[in-house]
Amino acid sequence: RRVTWGLLRQVFPVRSLSISVSRMASSAPIYECPHIEFKNPVPTDIEISQAVEPLHITKIAAQAGILPEELEPYGRYKAKVNLSVRQRLADQPNGNYVVVTGITPTPLGEGKSTTTVGLSQALGAHLHQKVFTCVRQPSQGPTFGIKGGAAGGGYAQVIPMEEFNLHLTGDIHAITAANNLMAAAIDARMLHEKTQTDVQLFDRLCPAEANGSRTFAPVMLKRLVKLGITKTDPNELTSEERSRFARLAIDPASITWQRVLDTNDRMLRKITVGQGPQEKGHDRVTGFDIAVASEIMAILALATSLGDMRERLGNMVFAKSTRGEPVTADDLGVGGALTVLMKDTIMPNLMQTLEGTPCFVHAGPFANIAHGNSSIVSDQLALKLVGPEGFVITECGFGADIGMEKFFNIKCRYSNLVPNCVVLVTTVRALKMHGGGPAVVAGKPLDHAYKNEALELVEAGCANMQLHIRNAIKFGVPVVVAINRFTSDTDNEIEVVRKKALEAGAVNAVMANHWAEGGRGAVELGRAVMAACETGRRADNFKFLYPLEYSIKQKIESIAKEIYGAAVVEYSPEAESKIEFYTSQGYDKLPICMAKTHLSLSSDPTLKGVPTGFTIRVRDIRASVGAGFLYPLLGDIMTIPGLPTRPGFYDVDIDLNTGRVIGLF
Numbered sequence: 001r002r003v004t005w006g007l008l009r010q011v012f013p014v015r016s017l018s019i020s021v022s023r024m025a026s027s028a029p030i031y032e033c034p035h036i037e038f039k040n041p042v043p044t045d046i047e048i049s050q051a052v053e054p055l056h057i058t059k060i061a062a063q064a065g066i067l068p069e070e071l072e073p074y075g076r077y078k079a080k081v082n083l084s085v086r087q088r089l090a091d092q093p094n095g096n097y098v099v100v101t102g103i104t105p106t107p108l109g110e111g112k113s114t115t116t117v118g119l120s121q122a123l124g125a126h127l128h129q130k131v132f133t134c135v136r137q138p139s140q141g142p143t144f145g146i147k148g149g150a151a152g153g154g155y156a157q158v159i160p161m162e163e164f165n166l167h168l169t170g171d172i173h174a175i176t177a178a179n180n181l182m183a184a185a186i187d188a189r190m191l192h193e194k195t196q197t198d199v200q201l202f203d204r205l206c207p208a209e210a211n212g213s214r215t216f217a218p219v220m221l222k223r224l225v226k227l228g229i230t231k232t233d234p235n236e237l238t239s240e241e242r243s244r245f246a247r248l249a250i251d252p253a254s255i256t257w258q259r260v261l262d263t264n265d266r267m268l269r270k271i272t273v274g275q276g277p278q279e280k281g282h283d284r285v286t287g288f289d290i291a292v293a294s295e296i297m298a299i300l301a302l303a304t305s306l307g308d309m310r311e312r313l314g315n316m317v318f319a320k321s322t323r324g325e326p327v328t329a330d331d332l333g334v335g336g337a338l339t340v341l342m343k344d345t346i347m348p349n350l351m352q353t354l355e356g357t358p359c360f361v362h363a364g365p366f367a368n369i370a371h372g373n374s375s376i377v378s379d380q381l382a383l384k385l386v387g388p389e390g391f392v393i394t395e396c397g398f399g400a401d402i403g404m405e406k407f408f409n410i411k412c413r414y415s416n417l418v419p420n421c422v423v424l425v426t427t428v429r430a431l432k433m434h435g436g437g438p439a440v441v442a443g444k445p446l447d448h449a450y451k452n453e454a455l456e457l458v459e460a461g462c463a464n465m466q467l468h469i470r471n472a473i474k475f476g477v478p479v480v481v482a483i484n485r486f487t488s489d490t491d492n493e494i495e496v497v498r499k500k501a502l503e504a505g506a507v508n509a510v511m512a513n514h515w516a517e518g519g520r521g522a523v524e525l526g527r528a529v530m531a532a533c534e535t536g537r538r539a540d541n542f543k544f545l546y547p548l549e550y551s552i553k554q555k556i557e558s559i560a561k562e563i564y565g566a567a568v569v570e571y572s573p574e575a576e577s578k579i580e581f582y583t584s585q586g587y588d589k590l591p592i593c594m595a596k597t598h599l600s601l602s603s604d605p606t607l608k609g610v611p612t613g614f615t616i617r618v619r620d621i622r623a624s625v626g627a628g629f630l631y632p633l634l635g636d637i638m639t640i641p642g643l644p645t646r647p648g649f650y651d652v653d654i655d656l657n658t659g660r661v662i663g664l665f
Contacts, residue, residue, distance in 0.1 A: 118514025
């Protein structure tokens with residue numbers, strides 16, 4: 001149903017906009033800004049980053065209100081922040097909560113990260129508001145592949161960008177270690193169960209002391225409860241109970257857990273393990289995912305405390321038993337060890353933007369098989385630190401049909417945080433593509449249509465933007481459209497976009513030039529967001545798309561039909577079987593995390609604009625029980641990218657005279 005501007009005036013009254021800006025404006029600088037020399041033409045991202053001397057991370061922390069004892073520095077320009085900040089500021093009202101998303105992108109991306117940072121710089125360095133940026137940590141795989149880093153770009157980026165895009169504080173390495181420990185434990189357990197009797201298994205799991213006594217490891221007690229065994233002395237178990245306890249009876253065909261690494265290595269997508277002479281007869285086909293696709297990464301992003309993380313890690317289901325029962329990490333006995341490997345990762349990483357505003361870089365889950373948002377705890381800390389008049393700007397992955405929908409229906413459910421404003425990033429380039437322009441292909445020159453004025457293409461493509469605006473409004477949140485300006489865009493094209501955005505119900509549509517001008521180029525966007533946040537807080541209309549009480553199919557079809565615009569949803573026999581099994585286990589009460597292409601509203605990446613009458617086919621459904629969602633697979637989903645013919649690593653090197661990294665982008 002079309003949402004008119006008149007209706008939006010009733011839901012989000014325009015008269016409040018000027019009140020918001022005038023009441024919240026401040027003339028006193030809050031953040032010290034490093035010296036920046038703006039150049040035209042704009043240099044490369046790494047040249048800009050390295051031309052600025054970042055502030056010491058202790059100064060960034062102090063300006064943000066973080067106490068010295070709450071900070072754990074990792075060198076001069078990054079640190080971890082203890083969750084005790086949240087307890088200290090428990091009585092402090094939260095700040096304004098802004099989520100940055102985008103229209104259906106081209107393969108080149110439309111600048112969500114750049115806009116997120118540019119908006120934060122505008123609010124903090126130019127409009128003198130308390131602000132915090134919260135973004136995901138990028139995988140090193142795409143950094144050395146074709147996509148490059150994710151620190152933003154131009155004069156709107158997180159610095160130092162080489163530290164942001166590479167190891168940071170080691171969170172992804174910890175996830176890799178934890179994930180692969182579990183993978184090793186799975187294969188080792190299957191080998192031992194195949195080669196030992198029930199008595200041998202039990203005796204080795206619960207070895208007897210010299211006096212004959214035995215004890216259960218603490219993690220084993222959870223398995224006993226699951227099995228309905230109330231005894232806590234191993235010697236009191238019957239032979240049948242000992243067998244049930246010791247033998248997981250993992251069905252190899254049902255294993256969903258794979259090994260991970262943080263490199264784009266296509267040759268590891270499918271491998272055979274168990275080829276050594278001592279493992280003869282125990283081989284099986286498996287594969288690798290990229291590290292950020294691990295369920296452990298999704299758990300890091302959704303956990304609200306170390307205790308919550310421990311519970312979620314232990315609850316991860318990696319297979320079914322031959323009896324058809326879910327087998328978990330705690331059944332395997334590894335949940336506690338995973339938490340030990342992950343204990344430091346729960347603390348958000350503090351960095352800074354180019355103009356000295358604070359930034360949390362924390363967690364980086366995939367946006368297809370996971371929810372594609374930064375961590376809950378970083379948002380929670382940031383909202384307390386900025387206080388009721390401040391702003392937290394967070395970003396979600398891919399287009400609004402994927403990242404924003406999951407932000408609302410998954411992240412906000414677990415965080416209990418209420419967003420006040422959606423910023424929808426739009427580019428003339430993407431709108432031309434959706435309006436019927438030639439294909440945009442990464443690594444190939446753009447067609448002349450994208451370099452010259454083409455008002456008809458822009459106007460036709462605005463239908464895609466308008467659908468995303470109307471989708472955001474369904475959640476009861478006001479929308480500001482950020483028109484991320486490229487050098488080839490014309491004023492006429494910008495005006496077409498602005499007009500069409502307002503027609504669809506956006507409370508404002510603003511051209512922003514932060515890539516070339518930094519925060520100064522996003523000041524008007526900042527003012528629009530300030531106004532929209534006050535409007536959103538007054539209206540307080542936020543709502544989820546579906547209740548958790550819906551069946552699995554009802555949830556899937558709510559997303560497919562109301563967000564994507566699908567006419568029909570079909571399910572493979574495998575998906576039907578999974579729905580029946582997950583419902584029997586109570587997993588039907590989990591939210592849904594749709595895994596589909598980000599290049600179309602449909603599941604077909606070639607369908608641009610606003611496709612209609614299409615069918616969504618669910619080929620399989622998998623469970624991330626620890627993270628807390630089910631993810632239906634719509635088409636083939638790649639979980640470890642490959643390297644192109646000419647990867648980005650060709651340009652990466654080190655200056656041996658200065659020690660500086662060169663060539664990252």
